[in-house]
Amino acid sequence: MMRHETRTALVGIQGLSELIRDGGLSESEIKTCADEIFGAAQKIDTLIGQMFDLNRMETGQTSFRNTRMDVNGIVSDVCVRARATARQLSIELRQASVPLVVNGDPDRIRQAIENVLGFITGTAAAGGHVSVATRLEDLVVVVSIGSRTLKIADFDDWLYGRYDRYEQRPSAIIGAGLDLAIARSIIELQGGRVEVTTTPKEGSEFRLVMPAA
The missing domain is CATH 3.30.565.10 (Histidine kinase-like ATPase, C-terminal domain)
Structure with missing residues (x-):
C-alpha cells in the first residue's frame, strides 16, 4: 500500500520536474506544475507520518491520556x-x-x-x-x-x-x-x-x- 502510493506520487514529481526542466512552458504552466509537485510531496510526507504513527502504536511506543x-x-x-x-x-x-x-x-x-x-x-x-x-x-x-x-x-x-x-x-x-x-x-x-x-x-x-x- 505505502509502496504503491509513494511510487505514484514520486512518478508524478518526476514527470512534472522533467516538463519544467525541458523548458517551453508558460509561466502559468510552470506554476501549475510546481503546485502539483508540492501537493505530491505533501502526500508522501503524510504517508510517511502515517506509517511511523501506526508502527509506534503497534509496537507499544505510543502513550494515551485517560x-x-x-x-x-x-x-x-x-x-x-x-x-x-x-x-x-x-x-x-x-x-x-x-x-x-x-x-x-x-x-x-x-x-x-x-x-x-x-x-x-x-x-x-x-x-x-x-x-x-x-x-x-x-x-x-x-x-x-x-x-x-x-x-x-x-x-x-x-x-x-x-x-x-x-x-x-x-x-x-x-x-x-x-x-x-x-x-x-x-x-x-x-x-x-x-x-x-x-x-x-x-x-x-x-x-x-x-x-x-
Missing part, C-alpha cells in the same frame, strides 16, 4: 468539519439523547472518528448519503458511520494496513493511505474494537465500539 469525555460532542464537531469539506455528499447525524461517556484520549478518539469518516467521504460516490449515529448498546458506546455508495466492499486490507493487494484497488480511492488501520489501532489500544458490515443494497457500515465509562 480522560472522561462525552463522545457526542466529538462526533458532532467532526461532522461539522466533514460537511464543510465534503459538500458533494449529504452527511446525516443522529445522536443519542443522553451523554455517551467513555474513558480515553480525546484527541486520539477524535482522530479515529475523523479517519473513518474521511475514508468514507473520500470513497463514496458524489451525491451520495453518509449516515453517522451514536448510541449506547448494553455497556458499550457505538459510533456508526456508513454509506450505500462506497466504491469498495472489502475493507480488511485497509483495516489491517496490508500492503500486498493494494495494486488491485480502484484508482479512485488511492490516497486513503493507512487511515483505517490507524483508526483501528487507536480504538483497540483503548479497549474497543472496529467492526465493518457490508450488506447488498444496504451498503457498508463501520462501528467504532468503546467501553462505556
